[in-house]
Amino acid sequence: xxxxxTIPLVGRYExxxxxxxxxxxxxxxxxVLHLIGEPGxxxxxxLREWLNDTVRQSERRExxxxxxxxxxxxxxxxxxxxxxxxxxxxxxxxASPLLPEAATAxxxxxxxxxxxxxxxxxxxxxxxWVDDPSCRLLTSFLETATTLPVFxxxxxxxxxxxxxxxGILSVHRRAFLRGLRRVELxxxxxxxxxxxxxxxxxxxxxxxxxxxQGNPLYAIEAVGYFSETGLNIFPDSLLSSPSxxxxxxxxG
Numbered sequence: 001x002x003x004x005x006t007i008p009l010v011g012r013y014e015x016x017x018x019x020x021x022x023x024x025x026x027x028x029x030x031x032v033l034h035l036i037g038e039p040g041x042x043x044x045x046x047l048r049e050w051l052n053d054t055v056r057q058s059e060r061r062e063x064x065x066x067x068x069x070x071x072x073x074x075x076x077x078x079x080x081x082x083x084x085x086x087x088x089x090x091x092x093x094x095a096s097p098l099l100p101e102a103a104t105a106x107x108x109x110x111x112x113x114x115x116x117x118x119x120x121x122x123x124x125x126x127x128x129w130v131d132d133p134s135c136r137l138l139t140s141f142l143e144t145a146t147t148l149p150v151f152x153x154x155x156x157x158x159x160x161x162x163x164x165x166x167g168i169l170s171v172h173r174r175a176f177l178r179g180l181r182r183v184e185l186x187x188x189x190x191x192x193x194x195x196x197x198x199x200x201x202x203x204x205x206x207x208x209x210x211x212x213q214g215n216p217l218y219a220i221e222a223v224g225y226f227s228e229t230g231l232n233i234f235p236d237s238l239l240s241s242p243s244x245x246x247x248x249x250x251x252g
Contacts, residue, residue, distance in 0.1 A: 006195050009049045010216070011184035012042065018175055019050045019153075023060070026119050026149045030169045032142060035155040037177030040217030043155040044069070044125055046177070051123070064088070064113070064120035070129025080134035084124065085109050088116075106140045110148070119149040127156035127164060135165060142167025179214015188216055192223040200226055211238055 009016070015035075022031045037043050051065070068084040088109065113120060124130065124138065142152065142165050156164055158176075166172060180188065189208055193200045200208075200223060212218040222238055 005045070005049065007188070007191050007220070009042075009045065010188045010191070011180045012046050012049075012177075015046060015175055015177070016050055016053075022171075022173070023121070023151050025171065026151045029171060030145055030148055030150050030152070031171045032152045032154065032167065032169050032173070034161075034164060034172065034174045035153055035177070036158055036161065036174060037155075038158055038215075040215045041177040041179070042216050043177060045216075047123060047125060047153065047155060051121070062118055064116060064118055066120060066122045068124055068130075070124075070126035070131075072129050075129070075131050077131055077133045078137070080124070080130040081137045082134075084122070084134075084138075088112050106137055106144060109141065110145060113145075113148055113150070119151070121151050121153070123153045123155070125155045127154050128160040135163075139165035139167060142169055145169065180212075180216055180219075181214070182209055185209045185212055185214070185216070185219055188219050189223055192220055196223060196227045198223075198227050207238055 019033070022033050025031050035043055035047070051067075066084050066087060068080050070080060127135075130138075146169060152169070154164060186205065186209060189200060189205050204226060208219055208222040212222070225238070
């Protein structure tokens with residue numbers, strides 16, 4: 001996803017507050033937040049919304065922001081770690097690159113963060129797809145960055161909990177993305193329909209809510225499917241998976 005989201009974030013306000021509160025704690029100690037949820041629950045969307053809002057807040061404009069996401073294919077050893085830390089050399093206040101292009105040593109990163117003397121937000125999205133060497137370096141970073149003002153966010157699927165890095169930072173906490181409630185799904189469907197400029201009949205909305213089972217991605221793809229097909233489908237004929245709804249839109 002690039003550019004601003006045109007659909008409002010629904011049902012995640014408590015998590016946004018948790019992100020804000022955790023960010024404030026960094027002044028006293030490092031924080032690691034594990035953001036956990038099943039596919040389609042909106043982990044990446046939540047982070048994007050929060051980070052964009054954070055950038056607009058003047059008190060955090062000078063924060064160092066490091067971000068990377070795992071990829072299910074096309075990866076290679078140390079891909080994630082390299083992408084995560086390479087922006088340090090371009091951080092404001094650096095007169096020249098301070099990290100070698102191929103630097104992988106955790107101590108190099110820790111040393112530079114100390115020299116920059118600014119708080120940092122480090123986000124690793126889709127951690128379950130990050131290459132193993134990068135995961136090992138990330139774990140080492142978490143074990144040694146015990147005095148730095150850094151807010152680390154690790155987003156991953158529930159099935160990865162036992163494999164996620166933990167380290168020994170001062171504060172580790174978990175936040176689980178639950179399924180949206182019925183009223184929240186209805187609100188989301190109405191917002192998407194307005195954005196798509198279509199009217200979704202009540203029976204189609206009810207079918208979507210029932211089959212979504214709390215999954216916001218399903219609701220998004222269902223309304224997109226309605227938009228592409230002109231609602232010319234039989235009642236109760238929506239496919240049960242978001243990917244099944246997306247394929248006809250791609251073909252169209």
